[in-house]
Amino acid sequence: MNVNHQDYDLIIIGGGPVGMALALALRGSGTSVLLLEARGLPGKTEDPRPLALSYGSRLILQRLGVWKGLPGVSPILTIHISNRGGLGRTVLTAAETGVPALGYVINHHDLFRAMYRALKNCDAGELEYLTGAQVTRLETHAGPGQVEFQHDGVTKKATARLLVVADGGRLISQIEGVTQHVQDYQQWAVVARVKTERFANMAPSAMAEVAKPPVKVSPSRRRHFSQAKHLADNDSPHTQPGVAYERFTPDGPVALLPSGEYFSLVWTVSPSAAEEILALDDVSFLARLHGHFGDRLGKFIEAGKRSGFPLALKYATPITACRVVLIGNAAQTLHPVAGQGFNLGLRDAWELAEEIIAWPTETGTPAMLARYGSKRQMDSSVGRIFTDSLVKFFSNDDPVLGTARSMGLSALDCLPQAKRFVARRMMFGARG
Numbered sequence: 001m002n003v004n005h006q007d008y009d010l011i012i013i014g015g016g017p018v019g020m021a022l023a024l025a026l027r028g029s030g031t032s033v034l035l036l037e038a039r040g041l042p043g044k045t046e047d048p049r050p051l052a053l054s055y056g057s058r059l060i061l062q063r064l065g066v067w068k069g070l071p072g073v074s075p076i077l078t079i080h081i082s083n084r085g086g087l088g089r090t091v092l093t094a095a096e097t098g099v100p101a102l103g104y105v106i107n108h109h110d111l112f113r114a115m116y117r118a119l120k121n122c123d124a125g126e127l128e129y130l131t132g133a134q135v136t137r138l139e140t141h142a143g144p145g146q147v148e149f150q151h152d153g154v155t156k157k158a159t160a161r162l163l164v165v166a167d168g169g170r171l172i173s174q175i176e177g178v179t180q181h182v183q184d185y186q187q188w189a190v191v192a193r194v195k196t197e198r199f200a201n202m203a204p205s206a207m208a209e210v211a212k213p214p215v216k217v218s219p220s221r222r223r224h225f226s227q228a229k230h231l232a233d234n235d236s237p238h239t240q241p242g243v244a245y246e247r248f249t250p251d252g253p254v255a256l257l258p259s260g261e262y263f264s265l266v267w268t269v270s271p272s273a274a275e276e277i278l279a280l281d282d283v284s285f286l287a288r289l290h291g292h293f294g295d296r297l298g299k300f301i302e303a304g305k306r307s308g309f310p311l312a313l314k315y316a317t318p319i320t321a322c323r324v325v326l327i328g329n330a331a332q333t334l335h336p337v338a339g340q341g342f343n344l345g346l347r348d349a350w351e352l353a354e355e356i357i358a359w360p361t362e363t364g365t366p367a368m369l370a371r372y373g374s375k376r377q378m379d380s381s382v383g384r385i386f387t388d389s390l391v392k393f394f395s396n397d398d399p400v401l402g403t404a405r406s407m408g409l410s411a412l413d414c415l416p417q418a419k420r421f422v423a424r425r426m427m428f429g430a431r432g
């Protein structure tokens with residue numbers, strides 16, 4: 001292959017889950033694509049972060065053909081939201097919302113590997129997928145966009161009608177006219193798989209029943225309604241499988257997402273506390289988590305490897321420039337509190353692919369870029385403002401706000417229409 005000065009319709013810079021999703025969505029469309037990813041295939045335990053996928057994301061992943069190959073998908077049937085030190089709480093259920101599940105929990109590395117496998121099976125005439133290819137320069141003056149990248153120790157160049165930046169935001173400073181806004185939350189997320197005393201005592205048959213993800217929407221919807229209703233009638237929320245917990249504390253939220261017989265923990269703490277927590281042995285870690293989360297699930301009895309992620313809000317304005325589109329974390333990197341980041345990025349990729357497929361001759365033109373930018377404007381802003389407001393409203397120890405939080409959660413719990421509204425926005429984005 002002569003990569004030097006090769007020309008494409010599209011070059012995707014960054015083969016994280018969002019860049020890969022775009023490449024997969026364009027299969028069979030006749031669009032020539034070069035996908036450049038700096039890393040190779042990450043090891044199984046390299047990125048242990050859980051991803052809570054919305055029901056809308058599941059539908060997209062099904063259309064991309066990767067849903068079926070995902071191992072260990074855990075449906076979320078109920079979300080229990082509470083505020084430490086306050087009485088208010090709210091419970092969202094799939095049955096009330098009218099969907100088989102509110103969301104699904106998967107592992108980031110499982111998604112990465114499923115997409116990687118699907119891409120490696122693509123027709124090489126349509127998609128060139130280079131791993132270990134680090135883009136170092138990006139030029140977007142008149143004419144086609146151009147990138148320079150290192151691959152196999154050689155500097156190479158390629159041009160395209162459209163450069164899609166899906167690199168998590170690392171190359172933004174090279175794009176003329178685009179500003180990256182950064183707000184450091186001064187928080188870290190500590191991530192680990194944990195097991196709890198109460199959940200561990202669940203009857204295995206009950207867990208196996210719920211662990212089967214539904215396949216078809218219409219016929220299974222009824223089954224899942226009755227399943228969720230059965231659980232609601234017979235068990236208190238904290239002894240059911242399929243329950244996700246979001247507990248707000250002055251230091252930041254702590255989330256426990258169902259993951260088979262385990263929970264995937266996303267624990268938000270200050271940078272200094274993160275350093276301490278990551279250095280603890282298992283016993284001390286489990287005791288500290290129990291002290292922080294409380295006794296709702298009994299003691300924490302098992303913990304896997306811990307990893308830490310610094311948290312910041314980053315977003316680009318505008319998300320398009322001459323011959324360039326930014327998608328995924330490059331366009332907006334959000335706090336994981338509401339599990340919105342990848343869901344939003346996946347919708348970026350999906351809607352960009354729709355635009356390219358609908359008007360193939362316009363790829364990279366100012367008209368196409370303007371259309372895409374305005375189409376994504378609302379979803380992206382709503383996701384960002386919603387997530388940022390949650391962090392600010394819930395992560396502080398102001399007593400007045402504390403009372404308002406408790407009252408807000410209790411009020412939401414009594415308003416089925418409002419709960420449905422919130423749940424649908426979380427599942428399908430601003431247009432849900």
Ligand SMILES: Cc1cc2nc3c(=O)[nH]c(=O)nc-3n(C[C@H](O)[C@H](O)[C@H](O)COP(=O)(O)OP(=O)(O)OC[C@H]3O[C@@H](n4cnc5c(N)ncnc54)[C@H](O)[C@@H]3O)c2cc1C
Pocket residue numbers: 013014015016017018019036037038039049050051052053133134135136166167168170171189191266309327328329330336338339340341342343344345
């Ligand atoms: C603790 C935590 C929990 C989360 N939980 C959730 C959740 O529950 N639900 C949810 O929806 N989201 C969640 N997120 C957010 C989610 O992980 C991200 O939104 C998602 O991974 C973004 O994917 P991406 O492909 O846009 O970017 P990235 O994952 O950052 O991928 C960018 C890719 O570009 C490559 N790259 C970078 N520079 C270059 C270059 N110069 N040349 C070539 N390649 C390059 C990188 O190697 C990388 O593979 C969470 C995030 C964290 C930190």
